[in-house]
Amino acid sequence: MCQVEFEMACAAIKQLKAPVSDQEKLLVYSYYKQATQGDCNIPAPPATDLKAKAKWEAWNVNKGMSKMDAMRIYIAKVEELKKNEAG
Template structure:
């Protein structure tokens, strides 16, 4: 796994034709944030901010995952989405 592969996957996800489900978006977001910033270090958003809270929870759920593993998971998920789109 290289930084280039990760960056190519980041670009490829924007080219997908089928919209991602909310769960897929949160998963991709969490892997991206973990890969680029590491563990979530932001305070928990207020419950009234549903979107921010969901994103925080998704990212915080994978706390401790290495940046390299997060990159691998991100690339694997993009590959899966591309295959599903081609089928």
């Protein structure tokens, strides 16, 4: 059940037309990575690569979270973004 909803949320987020803040993008990214790959398994990028460092830090915060929990939170966040877009 959760896997199907997760895949639908992954498709839905690509359809959003309203702008999404960088902070929200990082949050969604971090739960997506946790849900699909588990704990962050790559070394931290250099501090000079700001974008990669922000993405790594966002994902690494979720260390220890189960893939199912990350999927549930991802789905909820996408639903929230869809509601905000609908007004």
